[in-house]
Amino acid sequence: MKVSTQSVQPLAPLMGGIFPAACPSRTVLDHVSSKWGVLILVALAQGPQRWSELRRRTEGISEKMLAQTLKTLEGDGFVHRDAQPIIPPRVDYSLTSRGLDLVALLIPLLEWINENAEDIVNGS
Amino acid sequence: MKVSTQSVQPLAPLMGGIFPAACPSRTVLDHVSSKWGVLILVALAQGPQRWSELRRRTEGISEKMLAQTLKTLEGDGFVHRDAQPIIPPRVDYSLTSRGLDLVALLIPLLEWINENAEDIVNGS
DNA sequence: TAAGGTACATACATGAAAGTAAGTACCCAA
DNA sequence: TTGGGTACTTACTTTCATGTATGTACCTTA
Numbered sequence: 001m002k003v004s005t006q007s008v009q010p011l012a013p014l015m016g017g018i019f020p021a022a023c024p025s026r027t028v029l030d031h032v033s034s035k036w037g038v039l040i041l042v043a044l045a046q047g048p049q050r051w052s053e054l055r056r057r058t059e060g061i062s063e064k065m066l067a068q069t070l071k072t073l074e075g076d077g078f079v080h081r082d083a084q085p086i087i088p089p090r091v092d093y094s095l096t097s098r099g100l101d102l103v104a105l106l107i108p109l110l111e112w113i114n115e116n117a118e119d120i121v122n123g124s
Numbered sequence: 125m126k127v128s129t130q131s132v133q134p135l136a137p138l139m140g141g142i143f144p145a146a147c148p149s150r151t152v153l154d155h156v157s158s159k160w161g162v163l164i165l166v167a168l169a170q171g172p173q174r175w176s177e178l179r180r181r182t183e184g185i186s187e188k189m190l191a192q193t194l195k196t197l198e199g200d201g202f203v204h205r206d207a208q209p210i211i212p213p214r215v216d217y218s219l220t221s222r223g224l225d226l227v228a229l230l231i232p233l234l235e236w237i238n239e240n241a242e243d244i245v246n247g248s
Numbered sequence: 249t250a251a252g253g254t255a256c257a258t259a260c261a262t263g264a265a266a267g268t269a270a271g272t273a274c275c276c277a278a
Numbered sequence: 279t280t281g282g283g284t285a286c287t288t289a290c291t292t293t294c295a296t297g298t299a300t301g302t303a304c305c306t307t308a
Contacts, residue, residue: 174254174255175254175255175256176253176254176255179255187255187256187257188256188257188258190256191255191256191257207255211254212253212254212255213254213255213256214254214255215254215255215256
């Protein structure tokens with residue numbers, strides 16, 4: 001196995017901002033890397049969607065977790081909630097510009113993980 | 125608040141690989157986004173380090189979690205462990221080339237989070 | 249000889265995240 | 279009038295990640 005010998009770059013500022021135990025960065029990271037956070041974000045990267053579409057698409061999620069995850073993502077300003085006061089109710093969820101910025105960085109990482117995950121878990 | 129109206133790109137393959145409940149991708153993502161996983165990885169991005177250096181640098185980590193996190197990262201092939209059979213023991217940890225690939229994608233994301241985290245958590 | 253350093257392992261406890269199940273309120277189609 | 283759809287909320291339970299505490303084995307310095 002190849003081994004890196006050197007550092008990538010000076011990361012001092014990053015270290016200061018991420019290492020403290022209860023920092024904002026940690027909070028945000030926990031939100032997006034929560035069990036369903038990533039899934040919702042990449043689902044919404046495919047375009048605005050309704051509650052029931054997200055629920056069907058995100059296989060295995062419970063209604064509670066869908067509501068909860070959408071709420072924190074909305075609270076963080078990643079997701080926009082558009083509720084139309086009609087009956088039956090119609091609610092559309094979409095990414096905000098901040099959400100788009102985030103997924104733009106998230107997608108390459110997830111693609112890499114997706115491509116390498118099998119090799120990684122079976123140790124090759 | 126600005127709202128995106130359209131999808132970013134076709135992400136179909138990603139959806140298939142990440143959405144299943146107990147998929148390899150999920151496992152790997154959980155490993156790297158675990159409470160201490162990211163920290164250890166960016167710490168090692170600054171160059172090879174010894175156990176005690178990592179322990180001091182990663183403020184607040186317990187020895188149990190350091191050992192555990194290093195083991196899973198080593199098991200995933202992100203981290204290389206070099207133990208010299210001397211007394212007192214000397215063990216150097218470093219990123220593998222796979223680990224380097226990963227942090228190369230991780231760093232931009234973490235920098236973005238670090239820059240925006242404060243605005244995000246206090247809702248502005 | 250007592251304290252502190254190296255690098256861990258292991259048993260037990262806790263707490264937060266996630267799951268389960270049920271309820272709400274309204275409408276429509278069979 | 280029974281079942282299904284819209285979009286949720288709430289109470290309770292379980293599971294798993296993480297924390298705490300202590301032990302190991304050897305060496306060096308005060």
